[in-house]
Amino acid sequence: MKVLRTPDERFVNLPDYPFEPHYLEVDGLRIHYIDEGPREAAPVLLLHGEPSWSYLYRKMVPLLSAAGHRVIAPDLVGFGRSDKPTRREDYTYKRHVDWMHGVLNTLDLRQITLFCQDWGGLIGLRLAGEQPSRFARVVAANTFLPTGDQPPSEAFLHWQRMSQTFQGFQAGRVVKGGCVTPLAPEVVAAYDAPFPDESYLTGALQFPLLVPTRPDDPASEANRAAWEVLRRWEKPFLTAFSDSDPITRGGDAVLQALIPGAKGQPHTTITSSGHFLQEDKGPELARIINEFIAG
Template structure:
């Protein structure tokens, strides 16, 4: 079993705007003994499930402004925490994290929960991994719709200087100031909300996943995950026939409008995006109007 840390429950007391109790599973195939956390709200037999995937260095708390809108439509909402983030266990060695480590976890969790009629909701690493899931036929059969925000498909293409600076900073900063990093592009966060983003990490020893995640982005053709990205790009451009909705925080310096225009061309039938004026990288912090617009685009449900 991997050497991992578990954040004490009292770190998550009184999270502002996030009243939902976590669910846990610790026996997923290949992850036995590692406890994964996820939010699972709404009717278990709902005819739609919103699967909300967070990115780096956030956790499912990021979706607190969107979850109530989705629940209000009568849907089921599932929001997992990646290992290394949120309430999920946190392997302490950077070498334990990989593209497959995270991707296979999501596939195993979706199968365990038997999620059906999925609306995939992704941003940042939630998209880098989540957008590769449909190349697994068993996931594609469960997928109906897509909501995509400030992300990309990693196909092994070089990244720009902004991303490289972030990657180098994360790798060289063991005690990443996570709440402050998220707040930097999200000026309306309260001190209590910033603290909620810091809650999963009592100290630097819990942050191996947050440190290594940027270095796992497939920016070279032979990196792990690049083959998934190339296959996913082909799948979304040729095989995808579901409904899509795109929202873009226009103040994101790394995955803003130019990069999202590239992604839009990769997704067959993706309409013009909803632009969030002044919206930063963590655009879910402007999430309520995005969720409402997406539901309207999908016919109100």
């Protein structure tokens, strides 16, 4: 497997991102993660999606660690400071899940509070379904766990098609387009930092094609198995979806209806926020997570 590694100088002096880098190795790949707060505390695991990286959580990490939590925010393989395989076939749904299982196992994370958004949920809900004993609770935001048994929304299909026809794909431009709040040019540039040129973008370009959209998708059976666990999930499960995301709109109602642990929880809609609600309302999300854990 040929792998690229973004030069460290691309990550110097990024705005509001003072965190020391941490690395571990899974299947020969170097994976970067933020690790803030007391090491002995129960972890809050923050999983990002497409085409962002742990920079997305910079507004939340300090507030969560200040509340006494250990905060772990990995960069998925192909993103951020993590290694980037160069061939599209190197990226599969199963491999993404297995790479993050490697993070959980290597760090031996237990009593996890999972916060997941976008592909962070497609991966994170699989992790919870496959290693439920490691998780104490889940907060899901603008995400879902598709099996392909139901047709995807037109909004998602439009994004999937558009993602493959971009001329000069720019991660920062995509994130900016998924926010309600205007992003400063230096923030947009920070989302582009992991990708010095197109050769580093293979994972970002492949991700939209890995979402199961038909019942016989290679990931469908494993997602159905995860759903079997989630349909019996009694641990606390909270939804915190935004009010302005056409791609995942209505997904919170599905999760609330199907997961027993969602019953009676203080589900919330984050107003004036788009798909990347961590950018739009990061401090509010951190407060919601802190209160959920305390409750």
